[in-house]
Each structure stands twice: as structure tokens, then as C-alpha cells.
Amino acid sequence: MRQAVAVAVTKHRLDSAVLQKLPTDSPVVASLGAAIASLPTYQKAFADAPPAFTEVGLRYSHYTEDSLDKDLLVFGDRDRYDIDVTQLWIEAPVGGAWSVAFDVQNDSMSGASPWFVGTNLDGEPGVIMSGASIQDNRVEVGVTTRYFWADGNAGFNVTHSDEDDYEALAFSFDAAWNSDDNSRTWSASASTSDDSVAPVKEAIPVFIDQEELDTQSLYFGVSQVLTSTSIVRVGLSYTISDGYLTDPYKLADQRPSEHERVTLNTGYRQYFVEAGGALKMDYRFYNDDWGTDSHTLEVAWQQSLGRHSLTPYLRYYSQSQADFFSVIADTSTDFYADDYRLSSYGAITAGLRGTVMIGDWEVEGQLERYDSDNSFSLYGGDAAPGLVDFWRATVGVTLRFD
Amino acid sequence: MRLLRWVAMVTLLSSTVGCSNIEAVPAWERGYLAEPGMQWELSRREAKFAGHVYTSKEASSGGSGAAGGGCGCN
Incomplete structure (x- = not known):
């Protein structure tokens, strides 16, 4: 018994x-x-136990940005980025208290991106694209080891990322530990990344040979079991980057050499027994010293269907513009940028994810649409003409075995 | 200094949570908390992928643990 x-x-x-x-x-x-x-039953809601199985997985995602509206184009190719992403991993228990995970990711990118913002014949802001299609390939390799004990776990990760014009080496350490009654879990992490950018001088002129960037990040969070069907968490993160933060592929881009940002993130999960599904809600507030605030709200419903699942989800994002952003860059100031990613806008993501279990195999599929617009924003600010919309589709298989 | 403010908030958060008085749920009533839908992430690799996409296309980043992992940001 x-x-x-x-x-x-x-x-x-x-x-x-x-x-x-x-x-x-x-x-x-x-x-x-x-x-x-x-x-050690309740993985992830509390500190983890070692994985009970070896897991091998393969995912393929295709990301494609909409072509730039012809009314917003002044010169260049309207087609924007397509990215094919392949993820491969193996994760296995080692002994009774350790696990090791090995991750490889390959991103194959092609397309054009905004070079700068000028005006069209009517005097309206429009985008000058980077001209010829850019080809790039990124390979990322990561290894994570994790140690488990009765009240928590700790992991160490090293990740190397290499592409034609960018190389990064990152280390991170994280730990989670439980309260005596296993109702509360504290978690913390620290990471450092040493990056090097060396722009490829092909389609458009660039003005640097090689620059460096260092980033350090801290995170602290707490999760708390509220009832037998609900759990909540709250976390704070702090990140500082020091070095070259300008985009070398933009004609009119000059950014500060330091960037501090903080986030407050919260999450809530509620299981509905009768429905056999879970409501997932997450919110993040972001603030940085470039003058940008943002709000991100994500809501999902994960419906269990026997061993299978179906998860529709929505994400709303809104940010204010950076202090030195203007629709057409003002190059008379110390810092300036016309990058749409620093403008005031909002974005809505709608997606659907499904998983099907076939024996020891899990098959996943996911489709997502991202639409951004200045009018979606909670903040004021002029509309940048280069805002991006995209589709993303993912398929994957995971095998778990003893 | 955002770092000092961050440390102050962490300290406040820790002390606030430490003072809270939420009745512990017995271990034998926690089965639903282990449902897949109750996990913080849809899947670890999906979270990594989505985080990289959003960080590349938006001004905001952070909030999901450690940073790092290259650019891919055109």
C-alpha cells in the first residue's frame, strides 16, 4: 500500500x-x-528532482517577417527577414543527483532590414532598406549541469554563440531552494556574457571593424503555493551592459555605451479541475536608463486532452520610446537612433500550441502571429515606419526513455 | 543607480514574502500543481526560442532568469 x-x-x-x-x-x-x-514530485513549481528519463528532442521553426508596406518604402527591397531555426538537445540524469543537458541551435537568416529613415516625395517618413539580401548563419552550443539535493537544485551553464559578425560566450549560475513545508521556492541566478561584434562589410557601409560588449545579469524570484490548484510567483531582474551597443548596420545610430535595465515579473497559474485545464497569466514591467518602459501581459489556457494538450495564447506588449529616438534621426545630438525597436509602439501576439503523445514520443506543433503598431501603444510618440509583423511556425519531436 | 534600487526591492520582496502567512497545502493535495499546464513555461526550449525572438525585435529584455546567447538581431 x-x-x-x-x-x-x-x-x-x-x-x-x-x-x-x-x-x-x-x-x-x-x-x-x-x-x-x-x-521530489512537483517539478518546476518547486525545486526540481533529477529528470527520471533521458530526453532527446528536435525542433524546427520558420520565422518570416511581412514585406514592408510599399507606402513606407523609399528605396530598396521590401522583403524582410526569413529565419530557419533548428534546435537539438539531449538531457539525461547522471548518477542519483545530477543531470546534464547539451543544446545545439542553428539559425539560418536571409533578407533585408531598415538602413535608415528618410522622407519620400510627399515629405512623409519612409524606410531606406539595406539593399541586397543579407545571409547569415548562427550556431549556438550550450551545456548545462545541474545538481539536486533534498531541498533544491543548482545549475551551471556555458553557452557559445557564433555567427558571421557576432560572437558571444556566456556563463550562468542558478539555484532554487524550498521552504521546509515545500510551499515556497526561492530562486536566484547570475550570468555574464562576453560579446564581440565585427560587422560584415558587404551590402551597406559600416564604420567599425570590431567592438566589444560585456553584460551582467542578476535575478531573484519567489514562488508560493496558494491552494491545491493555484500558485503565484514574483521576480526581479537587473541587467547591465557595458560596451558597444550601437547597431553598426544603421546609418544614423549612436547609442550610449552603458545600458541598465530592471524588470519586475509576476506569474499566476490556476488549475480548473472540472475543465481539466490551466489558466496561465504572466506580467512583466520593464524599465531602463535609456528612457524606455514597457508592459508585457501573457495569457494562455492549457487544455489537457488525455495525454495530449492544446494551448491557445495571447500576448500584449507596449513600450515607450527611448530618449534619443526620433522617427528621422537627429544627428546633431550626442545620441540618436531611428531604429523602430526603440520607438513607441504596441504589439499583439496570438498563437496556438498543441502536443500529441505517441508512445514515448511527444510531437509538438505551434503557430504564432505577431502584429505591431504605434496605435497599439499605451504611450505617446510618433509612429516609426519600420515596425515589424511576422509569422512563426514550429514543429518538433521529443523522445523520453529510461 | 538602478542596481541599488534593485537590491532594495529584492530585500523588500524577501522580507515581505517571509512575513506572509499562507497555510501550507498538504503534500497529498498537490497533484494538480504538477499538471503540465501549471508549469511556468510551455517548454524550456520554446521559452528560449520565444525569448530570443522578442528580445531581438523589442527594446525590452530580461525577467526570465539568466541572460546571454548571442545576437541574431537584424
Whole structure:
């Protein structure tokens, strides 16, 4: 019986229904309470246990930006970026207390991007594109080792990213630990990234040979079990970058050499027993010393369908413009930029994700649409003509085995 | 200094959470909390991918743990 109950607890869904039918004063429950409480069952909501299986996965995503509206184009190719992304990983338990994950990602990019903003024959702002299509390939390799103990876990990651014009080496350390009653989990992480940019001098003129950028980041968060069907978390992050932050592929772009940003993020999960689904809500507030604030709200409903799942989701994002942004860059000031990514705008993402289990295989599919517009913003500010809209589709398979 | 403000907020957050008095949910009633839909991320690789896309196309970043991982930001 002891073993049966323990197994039931470890295999969540059916088992929770079984267990919740047991009276709390049941001698079985009473005698097993401490043992059950110590089981490393509730991964991610609390500090993790080592993975029970080896996992091998492959994902392919295609990202494609809409062509620039012809009314917003002054010169160049209207076609923007297409990116093919392949992710491959293996994650396995090692011994009784460790896990190792090995990740490889390849991004194959092609297309054109805005070079600068000028005016058309009517005097309206319009985009001059970068001309010939740019080809680039990025390869990222990462290794993560993680150690688990009774009340928490700690991981160390090293990631190297290399593309034609950009190289980065990042290290991160994270840890999570539980309260005595396993109701609360504290988590913290620190990371550092050493980047080098060496622009390719082909389609458009660039004015640097090689520059460096260092970034450090800290995160602290707490999650708390509220009820048997709800959990909440809150976290704070701080990031500072020092070095070359200008976009070398923009004609009129000069940014400060330091960038501090903080975020406050919150999350809430509520499980609905009758519906067999979970409501997921996340919110992030962002603030930086370039004058940009932003709000991000994400809402999803993850419906369980036996071993399968279907998850529609929405994301709303709004940011204010950076202090030195203007629709047409004012190059008479110390810092200036006409990059649409520093303008005031809002964006709405709508997506659908599905997973299907076939034996030990999980097959996933996802489709997402991103639309941005100045009128979607919560903030004032002029509309940048280069705002991006895109589609993204993903398919993937994951195999788990002993 | 944003770092000092951040440290102050972390300290405040820690002390506030430490003082909260939420009744612990017994271990045998936590099965629903382990449902896939109750996890913070849809999947770890999806979170990494989506985070990289948004960081490349928007001015904001951070809030999901450690930073790092190259540019890919044209």
C-alpha cells in the first residue's frame, strides 16, 4: 500500500484525484505524510528532482517577417527577414543527483532590414532598406549541469554563440531552494556574457571593424503555493551592459555605451479541475536608463486532452520610446537612433500550441502571429515606419526513455 | 543607480514574502500543481526560442532568469 500510494503521488494526474478522496485523517495518509512530502514530485513549481528519463528532442521553426508596406518604402527591397531555426538537445540524469543537458541551435537568416529613415516625395517618413539580401548563419552550443539535493537544485551553464559578425560566450549560475513545508521556492541566478561584434562589410557601409560588449545579469524570484490548484510567483531582474551597443548596420545610430535595465515579473497559474485545464497569466514591467518602459501581459489556457494538450495564447506588449529616438534621426545630438525597436509602439501576439503523445514520443506543433503598431501603444510618440509583423511556425519531436 | 534600487526591492520582496502567512497545502493535495499546464513555461526550449525572438525585435529584455546567447538581431 505504501508503495502504491507513493507511485500514485509520483504520477500526478489520476493520482491526485485518488489521493484527494482519502480523508486527511486517514492513518495511511498520516503515516505516509512525511515520506510523501519528501518525494521530489512537483517539478518546476518547486525545486526540481533529477529528470527520471533521458530526453532527446528536435525542433524546427520558420520565422518570416511581412514585406514592408510599399507606402513606407523609399528605396530598396521590401522583403524582410526569413529565419530557419533548428534546435537539438539531449538531457539525461547522471548518477542519483545530477543531470546534464547539451543544446545545439542553428539559425539560418536571409533578407533585408531598415538602413535608415528618410522622407519620400510627399515629405512623409519612409524606410531606406539595406539593399541586397543579407545571409547569415548562427550556431549556438550550450551545456548545462545541474545538481539536486533534498531541498533544491543548482545549475551551471556555458553557452557559445557564433555567427558571421557576432560572437558571444556566456556563463550562468542558478539555484532554487524550498521552504521546509515545500510551499515556497526561492530562486536566484547570475550570468555574464562576453560579446564581440565585427560587422560584415558587404551590402551597406559600416564604420567599425570590431567592438566589444560585456553584460551582467542578476535575478531573484519567489514562488508560493496558494491552494491545491493555484500558485503565484514574483521576480526581479537587473541587467547591465557595458560596451558597444550601437547597431553598426544603421546609418544614423549612436547609442550610449552603458545600458541598465530592471524588470519586475509576476506569474499566476490556476488549475480548473472540472475543465481539466490551466489558466496561465504572466506580467512583466520593464524599465531602463535609456528612457524606455514597457508592459508585457501573457495569457494562455492549457487544455489537457488525455495525454495530449492544446494551448491557445495571447500576448500584449507596449513600450515607450527611448530618449534619443526620433522617427528621422537627429544627428546633431550626442545620441540618436531611428531604429523602430526603440520607438513607441504596441504589439499583439496570438498563437496556438498543441502536443500529441505517441508512445514515448511527444510531437509538438505551434503557430504564432505577431502584429505591431504605434496605435497599439499605451504611450505617446510618433509612429516609426519600420515596425515589424511576422509569422512563426514550429514543429518538433521529443523522445523520453529510461 | 538602478542596481541599488534593485537590491532594495529584492530585500523588500524577501522580507515581505517571509512575513506572509499562507497555510501550507498538504503534500497529498498537490497533484494538480504538477499538471503540465501549471508549469511556468510551455517548454524550456520554446521559452528560449520565444525569448530570443522578442528580445531581438523589442527594446525590452530580461525577467526570465539568466541572460546571454548571442545576437541574431537584424
